[in-house]
Amino acid sequence: MFTGDQEKVRIVNRSLILNALRLYAPISRAQLAYITGLTRGTVSNIVTILIEEGLVFEDELQGSKIGRPPILLGLRPDGGAVVGVEIGVDFISVLLTNFVAQTLWEIRVKTTSQSQTDIISQAEKYIDQALKIAKEKKLGPLGIGVGLPGLVNVRQGNLITAPNLHWKDVPLRLIWNQRFHLPVYIDNEANLAALGEYYFGIARNVDNFIYLSSDIGLGGGIVIGGRLFRGGHGYGGEIGHIQRDPQGELCGCGRVGCWETQVGPRPVLRRVKKEFQTHHDQMLLDACSGNLDNLTFDIVVQFALNGNSICRQAIDEVAVNLGMGIADLVNVFNPDLIVIGGAFIQAKEILHSTIEKTIFSNALQPSTENLKIEFSERDTEACVLGAVAVVLDDILREMAIS
Amino acid sequence: MFTGDQEKVRIVNRSLILNALRLYAPISRAQLAYITGLTRGTVSNIVTILIEEGLVFEDELQGSKIGRPPILLGLRPDGGAVVGVEIGVDFISVLLTNFVAQTLWEIRVKTTSQSQTDIISQAEKYIDQALKIAKEKKLGPLGIGVGLPGLVNVRQGNLITAPNLHWKDVPLRLIWNQRFHLPVYIDNEANLAALGEYYFGIARNVDNFIYLSSDIGLGGGIVIGGRLFRGGHGYGGEIGHIQRDPQGELCGCGRVGCWETQVGPRPVLRRVKKEFQTHHDQMLLDACSGNLDNLTFDIVVQFALNGNSICRQAIDEVAVNLGMGIADLVNVFNPDLIVIGGAFIQAKEILHSTIEKTIFSNALQPSTENLKIEFSERDTEACVLGAVAVVLDDILREMAIS
DNA sequence: GTTTGTTTGTATAAGCGTTAAACAAAATAA
DNA sequence: TTATTTTGTTTAACGCTTATACAAACAAAC
Known part of the structure; x- marks a missing residue:
């Protein structure tokens, strides 16, 4: 039997399975094996770990009509909470979702000031609110994704310039890492909106x-x-x-x-x-x-x-x-x-x-x-959804930096 | 000891080592391990196989000045022969190289006709010549790379259109596969020229x-x-x-x-x-x-x-x-x-x-x-060198299709 | 009702390829 | 001489995968 001490199951296969679950759930182990190209045994081993980690959900339901009734699998909605943030030129949008990217709470407000400290502290206020709600629902926070209207260094997590905001050289990842003690992902708003459409919109x-x-x-x-x-x-x-x-x-x-x-x-x-x-x-x-x-x-x-x-x-x-x-x-x-x-x-x-x-x-x-x-399909939501997607991406597969 | 029955040494590591050898040879096993990030043991195992296969060359020479004198490694020039072909709008260029891409023979002739059969059969004549020379030098042919002035489907190995040649839908890979019984790689001339500069020119x-x-x-x-x-x-x-x-x-x-x-x-x-x-x-x-x-x-x-x-x-x-x-x-x-x-x-x-x-x-x-x-740096040679590079690429690392 | 076939999930051993650790060889520096 | 450094090899252990076998649960055919 699989002993469970094989902690370092190949990251790439693990990602394969998680990503297949995102796309095809609910699904049986055998079908998962077919889609990912892995053996049923391998899938079984990895799924065992994923269930132990609380990321995957197991339910005995009607699946195929011939043969042994399959045990259907899916990502656990309560696997964790993700915060997506968009700082626009004249608004802030914050979204809290569960592990399957269902909206738990959201807010979108116009901003009046363009001052960096004002906007950042206002955003922090909303993120605090979101994290509080996650805590109430007993969901562990997995990370914060942020979309910004400007040029971003994704690896370093810095905003280089945002012409329309008149911001320059803001190490936002560092700032919010220290503030929230969570993984922070920063990217350009258009990139995130693209990801939002890719994961949850018309470009699925x-x-x-x-x-x-x-x-x-x-x-x-x-x-x-x-x-x-x-x-x-x-x-x-x-x-x-x-x-x-x-x-x-x-x-x-x-x-x-x-x-x-x-x-x-x-x-x-x-x-x-x-x-x-x-x-x-x-x-x-x-x-x-x-x-x-x-x-x-x-x-x-x-x-x-x-x-x-x-x-x-x-x-x-x-x-x-x-x-x-x-x-x-x-x-x-x-x-x-x-x-x-x-x-x-x-x-x-x-x-x-x-x-x-x-x-x-x-x-x-x-x-x-x-x-x-x-x-x-998602219009104003695309960017915050993309911000959520980036956080999930890091868990579901390797980070999307080419 | 490494028993040699481990035939399926990880292809990716094998490629890593071959590619590092291309760039840094002559080099010791220990330095190779440092560059590739593998352990000295792993490098030793894979190198053993590569030497058995006749791809890698081993020579005891002066390297580092302290410690045990290293056994320097490099790709064997006589590891095989590669043919690079460029069919231009008004010329044909054919190049024969050894395994380390040193020119053994080359020809560049103006063409007068633009007829498809004429040009292809003329190119075949030169390729035959190149393969004959390879045989004389006792080098096994590894493959043929071809650059064409038009739109190419790289995966299928077809030329879609070449406006300046007035060609359309030519399954050149199929044709030459059957003619020469060798792997044939087809690509656009500019792509190959870029690869030529990347492997052997200014973009190294x-x-x-x-x-x-x-x-x-x-x-x-x-x-x-x-x-x-x-x-x-x-x-x-x-x-x-x-x-x-x-x-x-x-x-x-x-x-x-x-x-x-x-x-x-x-x-x-x-x-x-x-x-x-x-x-x-x-x-x-x-x-x-x-x-x-x-x-x-x-x-x-x-x-x-x-x-x-x-x-x-x-x-x-x-x-x-x-x-x-x-x-x-x-x-x-x-x-x-x-x-x-x-x-x-x-x-x-x-x-x-x-x-x-x-x-x-x-x-x-x-x-x-x-x-x-x-x-x-390589001007007219860039494309044929790139054609050679594509063939080597397939051996050195996975095929460069993104 | 029995048989056959299909799909599913699990368990086990075997295999592959890696790493870690230890060792030995050969050179330099102190 | 001794200590140190670099190199290459060997061995066992480890991690992850596959292949294989087996059993459960169901449907369809006879």
Whole structure:
């Protein structure tokens, strides 16, 4: 019999099993063996340990209809608690989940200050609250995942710069390690949102995809071969600052014509306002209470949906620019799926066909063979869910640093 | 003692040792253990097998100056023979090397026909010659690596399309497998050239770099984490067709303003000819025997080096375009090194500083921290050497398919 | 009702490849 | 001379896997 003293069961096999459980539970040992390619004996041994550790759940239920009734396995919801945090440009979002990533508690608040100490201490307050709730539910905290709107050194756990927050060189992992005595994982918000879609959203089980989202900037997370692509030293994947028009507008990064300047709510508003000067539109002006400065992306989308041609054209133009840039990315990364998130979700009915057409007529043929274009399923949740996923990732498989 | 019946010595450790031997030979068992992180015992066992197999060479020589004199190890030059093949748009290049990639025989001939059967049978003739020489030298053939100027499915070993050759759907691996009864590895020429620089050229030991070369098209090979990056399904890395100017020229791929249209000998010639219409230059005209249609890239480079401002400006413009595109790639892939090959090597003195300046002032700061720009060391040899490297790669470590 | 076949889970021995530890050899330095 | 360092080998022990055998529980066929 398996004695239980073989503590160092191969980490990779253990991860294989945990990950298969995440995807296929409830499942029998035999099926688990089939999926992972291990023998039933090996699976049995590892599962024994996982049950002892309280990570895996065992239940005798109806499974296959022929043969001995299988003992079904799954990850234990009460295997532990995970905290996901997103620090946005003007909000903080904190999420507490159990071991199977079910939401136990969440909060999303607007922030007024942009001061580093203010925002961090406010976030700490919410994390404390989350940990308190975890304790009440008798769930051991497993770790904290944090998404930040800027350039992050994932290995060192530092925020390098966050232009929109005006932060620089913040060793957030160190700070929160000391504060909470838990593993802390820090990453860029777009990367985490990509992971969120990969684990819990539309990109489930798609091993090669690109997540794009635009609110203020244009962010992207690239998943290749089931792992986040970060380039050579972890600073890669900055797709928002690909130059797409040498005669374009000035970007915040100092360059001209970055993709970020062409795509997003801002360029849409700019285009509508410009067009308005030659084609006056009273209804649109009324919607802004008479002042075009009050124009928002929501209003433009609403008008476009109702057939307003100025708004429709502005959105179409951005859709073409988005599609053109995606075509380049498709040529380079050859993904199976493009997931579009952020502000664009509101306009998905208008955007979808234009984007798709642009991509398929501009990317090279073999790369587009199995390509699909979808919109985010988890929207504002994607990033915090991704933050949770990163923590689970470290337990379920090796850390997703390429 | 090690009994020798442990046939299935861990493949990964075996590869570790072979690869370390490639890089650091001649080296002692103890140093090998230090580098690979294995124990001296393990190294000893595996090396015993490698010597039995005839892959590794053992020699008692002066090494460390204190302690027992080490037995130095290295890959046996006579461990086997490898054939590297490059089929270019207008040439065929075949290289025969021994197990340590030293050239034994090589040939490079211009082709006149573009017919598929003609070129393939011509290449077969040279490969036969190479294999005959290998046999004469009593070296067992290990495999054939082939570089092609087009889109390749590496796993299936098919050429999908080669626009400049007008080839389509050629199952070259199958064809040559049946013809030569040897392992055949097929890949894009730029990918192989990148591998060639990685194993035997300027990018030795640089695990994250991008190789760019322009002759007719603009090709690129991307190495990330020590392996070729091919995107999700092997069709990725097509960086020549990134759109860099929506108002640019029409590209052969059907799109407008691809990077390929901005960078390379062709755009330089176009620019010089255009400039010539407004600024007549008798010396330049004389160099073309009175007809500007005879203008070649070589002539432009010569004139630029001698201070001719028309030629100089044309090259500078291309250098800026090249640098701008590289800046985008740097933002996305975050490499340590850019290697520039192909026609540009002739003009490296003029190009280098302009390219460097453009990249460093346009890419995001953290990505450029350790970035270097270099020119190819192996030039026309890079691709065939890379083809050899692919074959060795399969023996030294797992196949470099990401 | 019996037989046969299938699926499942467990137990055991055997195998592979590793590490740890001890040892010996050969050189230098004190 | 003695102590120290580096190197290479040998041995037992260990960890994890596979192969194999076995039994339980069910369905379908006869």
